[in-house]
Amino acid sequence: MAGMHTLFGEETWAKLQDDPAVSALMAQPDMKAKLDDLRRDPKTLATHIADPRMMQIFSALARQSGAGGPSVAASFDAAAARAAPSTSSDAPPAAGDAARPPPPPEEEEDPAAAAKRKSDEAKATGNAAYKARKYDEALAAYTTAVELNADNLAALINRAAVKLDQGDYAAAEADCRAAIEANKERHLRADFKLIARAHGRIGTSRLRAGDLPGAITAFESSLVEFNDPKINEQLLTTRRALKKQEEEAYISPELSAAAREEGNTAFRVKDFPAAIKCYSEAIKRNPTDPVAYSNRAAAYTKLGEFPMAMKDCEACLAIDGKYMKAWSRKGAIHFFMKEYHKCLDVYQQGLAIDPTSKEMRDGLMKTQRAVAERQNEGGVDESTAKAAMQDPEIQSILSDPLINNMLQQMESDPTYAAKAMQDPVIGAKINKLIAAGVLRTG
Known part of the structure; x- marks a missing residue:
């Protein structure tokens, strides 16, 4: 390639550097490096010939050749022909092509990863359809998600x-x-929350199907996985519903009457615990029977279980407010507990319902005698007064400024009590304090 040496001789090189058309190109470091490479070894033309700037350089040389220099065109054509790479299939690649790395092959997605991705996409589609209440579309999308990835438990x-x-x-x-x-x-x-959700939905399925015990078991299993307040509330509600269902299924007025009669038999022979058991069975069989509550109150009273007896009397009166035996037994309980102020109220309420009731009249007179006897004993029993002070009604009376002022005047002037008693409102409050054992007059 002697022509290349002629083309890039010292004289030609100097002319190129002075040529305005290519002087800027000659100053570019990478272009200068290529030209130096070409001057040293013309065989590198095949590597550099593809650079468009190289064509501009040879065009400038051609102009100079036309001006009287060597025949650049002829030398360039010959050099290009000798430097051109062979087109045969077994020709080695050009040096530039060999230096350029081939593009990396596109990585194929792992089939399992692709299936998981598509499954998640199907689940997302199902979620959107479910929120829009498009249940058939949601069902199809979730089914697709499960088919693509059997481990997609959330979709299931x-x-x-x-x-x-x-x-x-x-x-x-x-x-x-x-x-x-x-x-x-x-x-x-x-995630344990996901498994808890599965148990919770089993509970909801059982609940809607009417299987309350099965629903309770499922809700309990859900709470073992995760303590969700909503599931906890569902569990409590279902337990209450089951209890009510069982109680309603147990109701039988006929069996209740039979149990009550067994209780009466036990009561007559003074087997009060057995009587209470029978009356309790009667109440379970028929919770709306006031007689069973009243009879059980009598049995509790015989055993000195006054709070339980009082509770039964109130339950009886809540069913039938005119059941006089319950009023009488309630008054008797207060009497036994020496709560005479409450006892008087009960008998007066009973007489308001039935003025002809002998039990109410006798109970009222008995209580009035007991209050008078306690007054005559002198002084105030500390234990009785302390118990009475726990009564909210007594506390309210004693916190009344008017009553407090009157009590102070009674201490200095005992006759003032008679004057105060003339006022019906004040008189009622004073009698209440006297009956409760808090106040002693005379």
């Missing part, structure tokens, strides 16, 4: 939610149980 449990709303409770439970078993058998280590 979400599909159960769709089936719940469609009323297919058995299918909803089947999906939830499948998710729970898959997590256990394949050791998927799913």
Whole structure:
């Protein structure tokens, strides 16, 4: 390639550097390096010939050749022909091509990863459809998600939610149980909240199907996984519903009457614990029977269980406010507890309902005598007064400024009590304090 040496001789090189058309190119470091490479070894033309700037350089040389210099065109054509790479199939690649690395092959997505991605996309589609209440579309999307990835338990449990709303409770439970078993058998280590949700939806399926015990078991299993307040509330509500259901199923007025009669027999022979047991059975069989409550109150009273007896009297009167035996027994309980002020109220209320009731009149007179006897004993019994002071009604009376002022005047002037008693409102409050054992007059 002697022509290349002629083309880039010292004289030619100097002319190129002075040529305005290419002087800027000659100053570019990478271009200068290529030209130096070409001057040293013309065989490198095949490497550099593709650079458009190289063509501009040879065009400038051609102009100079036309001006009287050597025949650049002829030398360039010959050099290019000798430097051109062979087009045969077995020709080695050009030096530049060999230096350029081939583009990396596109990585193919792992089939399992692709299936998981598509499954998640299908689940997202199902979620959007479910929120829009498009249940058929949601069901199809969740099914696709599960088919693409059997480990997508969230899609399986979400599909159960769709089936719940469609009323297919058995299918909803089947999906939830499948998710729970898959997590256990394949050791998927799913989020405990997700497994709790599966148990919760089984509970909802059982609840809507009317299986309250099954719902309770499922809700309890859900709370073992995660203490969700909503599930906790559902569990409490279901337990109350089951209790009510069992109580209603147990009701039988006929069996209640039979149990009550057994209680009466036990009461007559003074077997009060047995009587209480029978009366309790009667109440369970018929919670709206006032007689069973009243009779059990009498048995509790015989055993000195006054709070329990009082509770039964109040339950009886809540059913039948005119059941006079309950009023009488309530008054007797207060009498036994020496709560005479409450006792007087009970008998007066009973007489307001039935003025002809001998039990009410006798109880009232008996209580009035007891209050008078306590007054005549002198002084105030400290234990009785202390117990009475716990009564909110007595506390309210004693906190009345008017009553306090009157009590102070009674201490200095005992005759003032008679004057104060003339006022019906004040008189009632004073009598209440006297009956309670808090105040002694005379």
